[in-house]
Amino acid sequence: MPQEPSAIRTFLQSRGNSGAADATFRWMMVLCALSIFAIVALIATELVMHSQLSLHKFGLRFFVRSAWDPVNNNFGALPFIYGTIASSLVALALAVPLAVGVAIFLTEMCPKALRGPLSFTTELLAAIPSVVYGLWAIFVLVPLLRNYVDPLLIRALGWTGLFTAPDFGIGLFAAGVILAIMILPIISSLTREVMSAVPHTQREAVLALGATRWEMIRMGVLRNARIGIVGSVILGLGRALGETMAVAMVIGSSPTISKSLLAPAATMASVIANEFAEAADDTYRSALIEIGLALFLVTIVVNMLARLLVWAVTRGAPARVS
Amino acid sequence: MTSRLNSSAANRRWRWFANHMASWLSVGATILVIAPLIAIFIDLVYKGASSLNLNFFIKTPAPVGEPGGGMANAIVGSAVLLGLASSIGVPIGIGAGIYLAEYGRGTKLSHVVRFTADVLNGVPSIVMGIAIYALIVAPERGFSAMAGGVVLGVMMIPTVARTTEEMLLMVPHSIREAALGLGVPNWRSMLSITLKTALPGVITGCMLAFARVAGETAPLLFTAFGNPFVSTDLTRPIEALPLQIYVYALSPYDEWHRLAWAGALVLIVLIVVSVALVRFVTTRGALKGAS
């Protein structure tokens, strides 16, 4: 004999089907995810649209001309391309050996108690804003370079033509040094991740053959992690290419190409930072935006390449570095 | 390879030497890396702390040459910008994260979204600034706090989305089943059960994104632009702490340099506290009780 449904059952029956609410919610979440595409599309569109003026005026030769003359509306981006590449290369040359060294120390040699605080410290380096690095670089690093390091470099390596007087401290080399400090944490932490992903059996196999610890690291770990380390270096390069504030503060902002690394220069990011807000002329702004477009494309390609390499190595064993 | 490992006496000595060299070099590298960090912190405290007084927090910049000014406009400005940025970046980022972890799991679309988010994280912030300039500042014919807030908010989205996804994936499937088995609608289960369980981790992800954009300067150079007065008007230019530090650092005035150091100290403290909190919550178990 069917009973009177309880108050609870009546209430629940009245709640009905949640189909509409579920579908609406799902679409909202999909939209949020699609917004990420929208953002990339937006950036690309705005950059391309607003570079048109400069593209039409100078064509693709824009990237191989050296002029930068706002007064006469004559623009060429070569000095900035040079500055970007040169400063990034200096940064990589300094950062990569150090970063790999730190990674080796932290994953293979470090006593467990120190590992936590040390890795926290390197994480902290990554959290410092660019402008603070720039501030410190202007008032501490540059005088240090100008008074102690640069004279040494001029004396020892001046014959190469890469380090010649006059030297004011600020310049391409200073930018390279502060960039090195800034990209170090990312190269180091990714290298640690790929090194940790190498299975212990590889290490044990080499040790069982009578290898020293360094040989075990070199043959058992680094050799296997090679691809991933290259990937993390490229990721560091990607970061260096786009770094703006610290570079803008110490590079000297001079749209010139010099042989000496100690001379002032400018990068693609630094010229935009320094000149965009005051650029009154449409062509001027368009030239700067075109530089921005080039920077956008280059960093996307570099980052994609780096991600693919790192994913290829760590996908099988996603390591959580303590 | 075996020939290199054979044990002639000279060979053994060289290998022993190489091993020790490698150890010392790695230790040396670590010290060289830690040194700038320590130097920066010492300088920040030494040069910045002396200028940190009440005036710093409540006064706006004094005319050049006069002492006693402060960075109240920058502090308020940063607060406004970050508030606006969070209101854009957090909801959309969490929504994208929910999609990646719940609705899109395993689908091709989610793979592409994830990859795009990671790539977006690598786009230089100044390029983002140009895009928002073109989108908002140029048509409106003026720099504004709105533009600055939008660019920072947009920068938060990929980070928040990825960390939200990670945290949601850690919620055990049995919890979701329990909610669905009770006849709870899908959307309610996702918000009140799954997201709520992962909430500590999701919040720390938002804080990470927040800390990152708090220090951003480049995109604000031609969106928020700067303002010597305290302002909360979203349609006018506004100051921000990192922006002010940049301008002061490049100026020729000692008094402004001192303020720049003080501002940098405040900024760093804010960021270090966030990073430490993140570490604390995630290592102590963001999902305590869920295992």
Place this chain on the structure above:
Amino acid sequence: MGVGIEVNKLNAWYGANHTLEDITLHIPANEATALIGPSGCGKSTFVRCLNRMHETNPIARVTGEVKVGGVDIYSDTSAVEVRRRIGMVFQRPNPFPTMSIYDNVASGLRLNGFRNRRVLDDVVERSLTHAALWDEVKDDLKKKSGASLSGGQQQRLCIARALAVDPEVLLMDEPASALDPVSTAKIEDLIFQLKVQYTIVIVTHNMQQAARVAERTGFFLNGKLIEFDSTHKIFTNPSDKRTEDYITGRFG
């Protein structure tokens, strides 16, 4: 009062895997029905088809008819509504970790929009009493989290939670397999009391358990229902040789 379940030619697939073949049976109201069979025979899948929980897997597919109290749960109503009438207790206790004991039991109602505080207090007490847990937790209802109880208590909490929405049928998928013998005994006693008000379907790999608590038993093998009869008959004089082989321990 509980209702009966009519299953007619139920077939289930997970992707290309034909997990259930032409299942037809009638589960009587206000009785406990046990489903036994070796691992992987489809009994868990079957039970999940009864409250459409198998649909949470995107590659799952079902044909056939399942009528609960005369209502076809696939064509006449939505999955969410079905699950409010047919509750489920899972193999591993799964209380909500961020909620207190009170909130856990009240969750089914609260998350469906129920607000009345006094009625909720009443429902929570009644459900916990029904689940034989009230005396043990009545002082810590809002202080302790659901996850801080012992395994056996957690499972009884999950039973209370399922009962709070006043279902007509309670499905139990090996509810005691993760518990110690004392808790298992408590849960079996519970089933005796719950039978009075609800229809119970219990999946178990423990034949003695089936013999103790259920009036009817169904034997599954390789996705097919081999035999379905009174428990007494299944265990003393089964009609099918395969049933006899299983209960005498020849396999499974």
